[in-house]
Amino acid sequence: MPGHTKGSPGPGKAIAKGALVLGAAAVVSKLLGTLQKIPLQNVAGDNVFGIYNAVYPLYILIMFVATAGFPIAVSRFVAEERANGRPDGALGVLRMALALSVGTGLVCFGLLYFGAGTIASWIGNRQTEAALRSVSFALLFVPVMASLRGYFQGLGDMIPTGVSQVAEQFARVAVMVALLVALVRAGASDASIAAGATFGSAAGAFAGLLVMAGYWAAHRRRSGGRPSAAADAGASRRANRGVGYRAFIGYALPICLGSIVLPMLTLADTFTMPRLLVRSGLDEAGAMTQFGLYNHGLPLVQLVAMVASSMSVALVPALSHARATGTLASVRRSAEASLRIAWLIGLAASAGMAVAAIPLNVMFFASPAGYEAMTILAFTAVFSVVQIVTSALLQGLGAERATAVHLLVAAAVKVGLNLLLMPLWGIEGAAVAAVAAYAAAAGLNVVRLRRYGFARLGWREYGVKPAVCTLAMAAVAAAVLFAADRLAIVVAPDMPYRLRQTIAALLAVAAGALAFALLLFRAGLVRAEELAAVPKLGAKLxxxxxxWRILPHQGGTTCPQPLPSSDSAPETKTN
Structure with a gap:
């Protein structure tokens, strides 16, 4: 890598450092992206919150199409060109990617900006039109930024990507909040306020691109500046002989198709719920308010899913390495321990959110309105966590396409059950559909895993004992919730309602989590040796x-082998 000196860390340490930076940046970015929805609802209300949540999944889908798998494709071909001693070829790959990304970005921007009215009619709510146009400007910056990120990843330098991700999210949240406050104070319409909120995505993308441009300029200075026009043309010709547009697109397109599957599950609500709510007799504003109430529970579910994502990061390379070296049996028990821990964490989170739905709703969104839907949506947490971990296991085993197909099935389940249940139960029907959809995706993943000899599910370990522990935990949380609320009324009768509910929610969640942990370890559902084998999570817990002496002493228990780490694992296919 240009700029590497004798004092620089070796390749292994550099990769580890880059992975750590990238992982930390991803956590910060996801946390900011999830939590920014809370001030949005608090400042602007549920109608604006509904418009935002209707538009944003569509933007994510189009963004994946616009970037078309460029970061991964660029990183792969840049790494190959440099490994073969062709740094000019690596530059040629970047130029090719930039040409493609600018083209796809402009096309997707045009489709979203000029087609906003048509798309809003498909959604069934004209209030989304301004927000669709506003967020479309991000597509002018994101594809170029993605290509530059891929280039640096191909060099083995993950720091520019991590820094730009954090900068992007900070700028996005800052601009969104500033525009929200300004537009609300100015008395703007809900459609305009929502457009201001979505414009934060464009500002964030621009900030991320500026960071990447800064790293690119520094990189070019270190590598001796821009080559001459003749050298530039020669590099492009050499790169195109090695990596042509056809090969590049052929590699990037399947990645793109795989990426758009997950947003389609969320997008199912965008194109069904507003229309069905209007058909039930609500006007457009009322429909978006209900859609906003429905989305109250999703940020909390996403926070739980972040725990599973941190676990799953280590699973893919570890299983890929074990599969390539023929040592799958050595990691099977650790992989199954990860799945069981995910199942138990999901159960606890779902039960806790369901029991504390009212105070959590008040704590985050100022009002208990919509708590019924939040109570039901809480149970998407357990299936979402299982889906994430099982998808990582399947990817590590070489069954990437299966996870995409299962998510498509889940999206179909969501659409079908929305159409069936929403006319009967409104947003509560949509919440039931969400639970069923995630359960379908998780269940199909588990069935596929069993074909590989993984996920040997014991009835007692996954059913009876966890159910008893969950019910006991729910009872403890409910008792603490009731006692804390009543005690606060007696001790501090003038305490604001939102503060009282916040204190009660935090105490109930903490008491429930502690009770669940005690019950799990005392029931022998989780042993210290198994917890130690879970990537990312075990060492921290x-x-x-x-x-705190929650863990009993475990003697004479065979410790599952921890999942091996691997900088890279050869890809092999399984049937």
Missing amino acids: LPPLRK
Whole structure:
């Protein structure tokens, strides 16, 4: 890598450092992206919140189409060109990607900006039109930024990507909040306020692109500046002989198609719920308000899913390495321990959110309105967590397409059940449909895993004992919730309602989590040795659990082998 000196860390340390930076940046970005929805609803209300949540999944889908798998494709071909001693060829790959990304970005921008009115009519709500036009400007910046990120990843330098991700999210949230406050104070319409909120995505993308441009300029200075026009043309010709447009697109397109599957599950609500709510007798504003209430529970589910995502990061390369080296049996127990831990965490989170739905709703969104839908949506947490971990396991085993197909099935289930249940139960029907959709995706993943000899599900370990522990935890949380609320009324009768509910919610969640952990370890559902084998999570949880004497002493238990780490694992196919 240009700029590498004798004092620089070796390749292995550089990769580890880059992975750490990228992982930390991803967590920060996801956390900011999830939590920014709370001030949005608090400042602007549920109608604006509904418009935003109707538009944003569509933007994510189109963004994936516009970037078309460029970062991964660029990183692969840049790494190959440099490994073959052709740094000019790596530059040629970047120029080819930039040409494609600018083209796709402009096309997708035009489709979204000029087609906003038509898309709004498909959604069934004209209030979304301004927000669709506003967010479309992000597509002028995101594809170029994605290509530059891929180039640096191909060099083995993950820091520019991580820094730009954090900068993008900070700028996005800052601009969104600033425009929200300004537009609300100015008395703007809900459609205009929502457009201001979605414009934060464009501002964030521009900020991320500026960061990447800064890293690119510094990189070019270190590598001796821009080559001459003749050298530039020669590099492009050499790159195109090695990596042509056809090969590049052929590699990037399947990645793009795989990426758009997950947003389609969320997009199912965008194109069905507003229309069905209007058909039930609501006007457009009322329909978007109900859609906003429905989305109250999703940020909390996404926070739980982040735990599963952090676990799953290590699963894919570890299983790929074990599959390539023929040592799958050595990691099977650790992989199954990860799945069981995910199942138990999801159960606890779902039960806790369901029991504390009213105070959590008040704590985050100022009002208990929509708590019924939040109570039902809480149970998407357990299936979402299982879906994430099982998808990582399947990807590590070489069954990437299966996870995409299963998500498509889940999206179809969501659409079908929305059409069936919403006329009967409104947004609560949509919440039931969401639980069923995630359960379908998770269930299909588990069935596929069993074909590989993984996910040997024992009835007692996955059914009876967890159910007893979950019910006991729910009872403890409910008792603490009731006692804390009543005690606050007696001790501090003038305490604001939202503060009282916040205190009650936090106490109930903490008490429920502690009770669940105690029950799990005392029931033998989770042993210290198994917890230690879970990637990312075990090492963080064991010290405090031992310090607080929650973990009993386990003697004579065989410890599952921890999942091996691998900088890269050869890809092989399985049937």
